[in-house]
Amino acid sequence: MAKPKLKAHVINREWCKGCGICVHFCPKSVLELDEADKVFAARRSDCICCHLCELRCPDLAIEIETEQDG
Amino acid sequence: MAIKDYIRERFFPHIWCPGCGHGTVLNSLLRTVSQLGMSRNEIVMVSGIGCSSRISGYVDFHTLHTLHGRALAFATGVKLSRPELNLIVPMGDGDALAIGGNHFIHAARRNIDLTAIVMNNRIYGMTGGQYSPLSGHGTLATTAPYTNIDYAFDTVELATAAGASFVARSTTYHVQQLAKILKQAILHEGFSVVEVLTQCPTYFGRKNRLGSAADMMEDYKNNTTPIGSKAKKENPDLIERGVFVQKEIPEYCSEYDKIIERAMKGK
Numbered sequence: 568m569a570k571p572k573l574k575a576h577v578i579n580r581e582w583c584k585g586c587g588i589c590v591h592f593c594p595k596s597v598l599e600l601d602e603a604d605k606v607f608a609a610r611r612s613d614c615i616c617c618h619l620c621e622l623r624c625p626d627l628a629i630e631i632e633t634e635q636d637g
Numbered sequence: 638m639a640i641k642d643y644i645r646e647r648f649f650p651h652i653w654c655p656g657c658g659h660g661t662v663l664n665s666l667l668r669t670v671s672q673l674g675m676s677r678n679e680i681v682m683v684s685g686i687g688c689s690s691r692i693s694g695y696v697d698f699h700t701l702h703t704l705h706g707r708a709l710a711f712a713t714g715v716k717l718s719r720p721e722l723n724l725i726v727p728m729g730d731g732d733a734l735a736i737g738g739n740h741f742i743h744a745a746r747r748n749i750d751l752t753a754i755v756m757n758n759r760i761y762g763m764t765g766g767q768y769s770p771l772s773g774h775g776t777l778a779t780t781a782p783y784t785n786i787d788y789a790f791d792t793v794e795l796a797t798a799a800g801a802s803f804v805a806r807s808t809t810y811h812v813q814q815l816a817k818i819l820k821q822a823i824l825h826e827g828f829s830v831v832e833v834l835t836q837c838p839t840y841f842g843r844k845n846r847l848g849s850a851a852d853m854m855e856d857y858k859n860n861t862t863p864i865g866s867k868a869k870k871e872n873p874d875l876i877e878r879g880v881f882v883q884k885e886i887p888e889y890c891s892e893y894d895k896i897i898e899r900a901m902k903g904k
């Protein structure tokens with residue numbers, strides 16, 4: 568199977584509470600919190616699409632969209 | 638279905654504090670149900686009272702938000718009248734094992750086909766950080782300002798001794814394992830107990846100076862180990878994760894059906 572290609576980090580800013588769990592555990596340090604304490608993909612091209620941020624997010628606020636997702 | 642199709646979006650963002658592990662339990666559960674391809678109509682979630690119990694408001698299944706400690710009693714009633722439905726009963730550690738302790742052991746003893754999820758944050762979150770039967774010796778709580786002298790139950794040992802036919806433990810750090818265990822628990826026919834170590838950064842974390850939610854999850858990573866690992870032999874203080882019990886024994890509703898059949902024959 569081909570390696571999944573990142574389309575977007577889909578972030579729901581209204582649901583994100585800035586807990587920092589995704590930022591802390593991202594194996595590639597892709598994510599950061601902005602001045603409003605909302606997550607954003609600071610180093611987007613480093614993302615390996617492991618989905619760990621999405622799986623751990625307590626607020627269902629981040630989703631990794633890949634090309635395969637259509 | 639996508640996980641968003643299983644929630645009541647109108648109630649989001651949810652009421653849980655930033656970094657509360659209860660949201661991650663919800664996340665894992667939604668993925669499990671989605672992977673199993675279950676329909677919203679075949680699941681009944683029954684909860685009691687507590688931060689954890691608020692979970693039933695967010696899922697778009699059949700839901701019952703009942704009384705503190707009594708979720709298993711209500712769930713037993715639902716299951717006996719509609720045995721074809723899948724019952725999921727998430728509970729806080731106080732809910733499940735303090736006020737609800739008796740319901741818990743007897744549901745286990747009967748082996749009724751329910752999936753009980755004990756969301757163990759070692760504290761009463763909703764009411765402001767009182768110690769629970771899972772806080773453990775030496776911990777701090779609003780009701781134990783000079784440290785708690787009570788020892789904790791071990792949920793896994795308790796459930797096993799009471800007769801549960803599926804018993805497992807995972808954490809909010811180990812989300813892949815958690816989803817896998819939840820899947821097995823839902824598919825298991827009989828009383829399933831899944832203990833999930835879930836952080837309450839607001840009360841347990843702050844009182845016990847455990848740092849941020851992510852720090853508390855680091856502790857789950859560092860202080861737990863797969864069942865029977867070499868690490869456990871070297872360090873007995875590590876908490877084991879995985880499936881402890883999985884056995885096929887007669888399930889309560891099927892046994893009850895046999896009784897009805899016998900009674901109908903007049904014998």
Ligand SMILES: Cc1ncc(C[n+]2csc(CCOP(=O)(O)OP(=O)(O)O)c2C)c(N)n1
Pocket residue numbers: 686687688689690704705728729730731732733736756758760761762763764769837
């Ligand atoms: C019969 C009854 N007794 C006490 C309470 C008060 N009360 C509400 S939630 C709760 C404990 C919550 O702790 P836990 O079950 O561990 O869940 P958490 O909030 O930590 O998720 C208590 C004692 C109540 N609502 N009903």
Ligand code: SF4
Pocket residue numbers: 652653654656657658659688689758762763836837838839840
């Ligand atoms: S008080 Fe604790 S258990 Fe309750 S929502 Fe906040 S972090 Fe979660």
